[in-house]
């Protein structure tokens with residue numbers, strides 16, 4: 681397989697991508713995660729590095745809401761970094777999450 685060196689991420693594809701990061705000094709592998717359930721932006725994450733919105737993913741950085749972090753069970757709710765850091769959007773995500781999650785009773 682030929683490696684195509686890219687420095688920019690394409691935010692209109694569902695395909696896996698790799699971009700060269702001079703800061704990490706390695707290729708970063710990028711996976712499409714789905715659209716943020718609050719704002720609809722397409723979200724992506726690195727499969728071999730920490731997600732950092734200051735990097736090439738920018739506002740497209742995925743930051744899913746995980747049920748286990750809210751004492752609940754259910755599927756991850758797809759979210760972008762911006763929405764999870766904006767009070768109004770975060771509350772919207774919580775409301776969406778509540779329709780999908782089942783609360784686990786603490787023993």
Ligand SMILES: [Zn+2]
Nearest residue numbers: 716719760763
């Ligand atoms: Zn969002």
